[in-house]
Amino acid sequence: MLAKRIIAALDIKGGRVVKGINFENIRDAGDPIELAKRYEEEGIDEIVFLDISATNEGRDILFDLVEEVASEIHIPFTVGGGLDSTDQMTELIRNGADKIFINTAAVEDPDIIREGSDVLGSSNLVVAIDAKKEGEEWKIYTHGGTKRRDMDAVSWAHKAEDLGAGEILLTSMDRDGTKEGFDIPLLKRISSAVDIPVVASGGAGSAEDFSEVFDKTEVSAALAASIFHYEEWNVFELKSYLKRRDIHVRY
C-alpha cells in the first residue's frame, strides 16, 4: 500500500533558499543542496522547489540548481514557479527534476496542462491551486496569490484532472503561514472530488495537524516549509508520531 507522503517545500530565489532558516548544524543555511540532503537523511519523502526569482537570470540559475540537486539527492523532487512553456518544463525534467508544477500558466491557458502531460507524462505534471474561501465556496488565485480569479476551486480541480494533471498541489490561502492546521473542509472537498492525488499545503504547525489531515481527508501527501526549516519538528520525529497514530508512512 502506498505510504502517505511528507513533503518539504523550499522557496528559491537566484539559486538560494529564501525565508529565514536557522538550522544549527548547517554550514550555509541558504544552500538548497545542503538543506535537501539534510531533509533526505531525516526521511522526507519528496521535496518541492518553488522558484520565486521571476527573472530570466534567476531562471537560468534554477536550471543549474536542478541539475545539481538531481545528482546529490536520491528522492523525488518537484520544481515550479512561473513556468509557462512546455519547453521549460521539458528542460527541467532533462536536468533531473522528477515532476513539474504549474499554476498561473494553467489558469491562463488550460491547454498547457494537456500539452505538458503529453510531453512529460501525466504522472510528472502537477497543477498547483491557491484557493481562498468566499461564502460557501473557494475561489482560486494566481500570480503568487495576488490575482483573484472568478473560478470555483472544485471545478478547476476537476478540469485540471480531465486535461491530464497527474496531481494537485492545493494551498489554502486562508491557512498559509498561520500554523493553525491544514484547511480540512477545503482539502476534504477537493480530495474526494478528484481521483488523482492531492497534496495538502498551508497551515501546518504541529504533528497533530499532519495526523488530522490524513485522518479526516483523502489527501495523499502533506507539505510544510517553516516547521521543518526552524527545526520545530524534524521529519523523523514527525513520522514516528504518525506511525504511532497508525498512519501508513515510510519510516
Next chain:
Amino acid sequence: MIAIVDLGIGNISNVKRPLKGTVTDDPYRIEKADKMVVPGVGNFCTVKEKLNPLKGVISDFIEDGKPFLGICLGMQLLFGYNEEGKAKGLEILEGEVKGLDRASSPHIGWNTVKFDSDFPISNGITDRSFFYFTHSYYVDTEVPIIGKTEVLNSDEKTVFPAVIRSGNMYGTQFHPEKSGSNGLRLLENFSSLGGDEP
C-alpha cells in the same frame, strides 16, 4: 565497466553516480562492459526506437550471464506485447506489459516490497522496505519474481512484480535511484555482483 544506456528524456546522473558507470549507446562499448544498466524514463515508443539497434547486444549480454539491470521502462521493454505502446517490446524475455486497473493507476509514491528470500541484489535490505514507484503498467511474466508489491483500492488488491530475476538479469519496477538509502544499497549490490551466477 558498467555501461549505462541513456534512452529517455530524464536525467540519469542519479543512476550514474552511485554506479560509477559510463553512459553510452555504442554497442561495441556495451559488449565489452562487465555490467549493463538500462534506466527508463520516457515514452515506450521513443525509447524502444532507441533501444532497437541494441537488441542483439542486450540479448547476448543476458544470455552470457553478465549482470544486467533494467529499471522501470528499461525492464518493461525487454518483454513482448506492451499495452502502453500497443506494440511489441524487444521480446528478449517472455511476458507482457499490462495496465494497472484504473483505480490504482498511476501508482506513484513510496510502497513496500516483499522480498521472497535473500538474493545478492537485496543483500542488506530489510524485507518490506519502501521504494519509490511511478508507473501505470506492470509486467505479467513467468520470469521469477523475487520482490512483490501490493496496491489496495477499496476492496480490490493488485499484486505486481517489483523485482524480477533470472540468473544475473534483474529488473525493478521501482526507481532505485529515487528510493533513498534502500535504493542506493540495491544499486551498490548490483555493482558488486560477480558474473555467471546460477
